[in-house]
Amino acid sequence: MKIGIVCPYSWDVPGGVQFHVRDLAEHLIREGHSVSVLAPADEGTPLPPYVVSAGRAVPVPYNGSVARLNFGFLSAARVRRWVHEGDFEVLHIHEPAAPSLALLTCWTARGPIVATFHTSNPRSRAMIAAYPILQPALEKISARIAVSEYARRTLVEHLGGDAVVIPNGVDVGFFAGAEPKAEWQGGTIGFIGRIDEPRKGLPVLMEALPRILARCPQTRLLVAGRGDEAEAVGRLPEGMRDRVEFLGMISDEDKARLLRSVDVYVAPNTGGESFGIILVEAMSAGAPVLASNLDAFAQVLDGGEAGQLFPNEDAEALAATPVGLLGDAGRREELRRRGSRHVRRFDWSTVGADILAVYETVTAGAGAVAPDDRVGLLGRLGFSRD
Incomplete structure (x- = not known):
């Protein structure tokens, strides 16, 4: 045709x-x-x-x-x-x-x-x-x-x-078969999106980060995307800024490797989303997903069965959830299994x-x-x- x-x-x-x-x-x-x-x-x-x-x-x-x-x-x-x-x-x-x-x-x-x-x-x-x-x-x-x-x-x-x-x-096999990267593993939270577009939610995640680090001080936030990096960390205390690593624009291959490496993938988007392709990519890679409870995200995550949801724009609730996930390997593995099954339909x-x-x-x-x-x-x- x-x-x-x-x-x-x-x-x-x-x-x-x-x-x-x-x-x-x-x-x-x-x-x-x-x-x-x-x-x-x-x-x-x-x-x-x-x-x-x-x-x-x-x-x-x-x-x-x-x-x-x-x-x-x-x-x-x-x-x-x-x-x-x-x-x-x-x-x-x-x-x-x-x-x-x-x-x-x-x-x-x-x-x-x-x-x-x-x-x-x-x-x-x-x-x-x-x-x-x-x-x-x-x-x-x-x-x-x-x-x-x-x-x-x-x-x-x-x-x-x-x-x-x-x-x-999504090409589920492409993400599932990616090789994790050692330097992106070990107490890492991932975020992929345009840094300077507020609706992608990075400011909410940055607001939550001090609470996360207070409970899990060895955690690192890996951020991939274009935008003003200095402005993104501007409200963080000086001593915490080194816990954020900006990767800039990354290739599809590195995106897959990042999603295969992180302990938790966070999608804190605040609105304007009709689907949530990054959630599907993260599930394909086996990353436990934490997302704001936008209607579209809830649908992609099967109402919270294939990933965990938190109240939209609630930095305090966002902070509490990855702390729990980072300390609970069993829960992370459960989310991986559910996500991997659910993602086949995409x-x-x-x-x-x-x-x-x-x-x-x-x-x-x-x-x-x-x-x-x-x-x-x-x-x-x-x-x-x-």
Whole structure:
């Protein structure tokens, strides 16, 4: 099958949607399908052979974060050329409700379109306000996927229609087979995420750290991600700052090794999460998981059976839990076993088959869908030429 996948966010800035698109494309290629991915990318960014650059992206505030998106006249022309030259049997777009390549593809495309909705935002005024603009594009979508029940709920409440829930996928074997790293073992807590994005929760973890160290002084916090390291430890007492080790941006291989090495993986995210791919990766690697009790995280962790939950933004409760886990090898092993069993449902062998079944359904009854000329609309929305 000839499949075109549209990634809305810049390929050179790591994120859950980009990783999902990458892993889906590589899974489909391994299964023998022809796949092309269209994504924003800054000039000079190394790209896999299956990725086509749609040009540089610009930062746009979106869902409590800053997304790097690509949208405008030149982008629309690149989308049209990619769609025409690709002659795809099915187009799979991600986040069509964002002002992105996915929305431009909806307006341009002929033939069956599958859309995946990742965002969970139950009070999105912007999405409600944008509905009249989005509606003509959304009506061209043949099938909708939501990565979680909470992403599905956002879609239903704000945009109408419904979606089948298919979670994000993970190569479970890749994480399970990683080699632990000796220097990352022994009383270690792991955190992976953007340091300077408050909703990822590092400030909550830093607030809890003095209480953790008071009970377990040999504990180390290993932090992987980009951001201002000095600012991140700024509120810690001077004598405790050496207990935090910043690893910077790490490769996928080192991420897997880190998750295989730590005694506890902590996800203190405060909101804006529709799934929680890092939790699945941590469980795949056998790391006992401690996460804030966001709805999406609770669902991924099977209501707390496959990982331990703490009240969102409660630094005191967060501090108490890893102290207990670090001192209880039996409880850590129990969480490892439960997580390893639970995570099998997220493996690409299952998730990829479910997505392919959606493709086959829409292509079996596909009728041509007329392209939509929206150049005038782009102008009215205030987008200038790239």
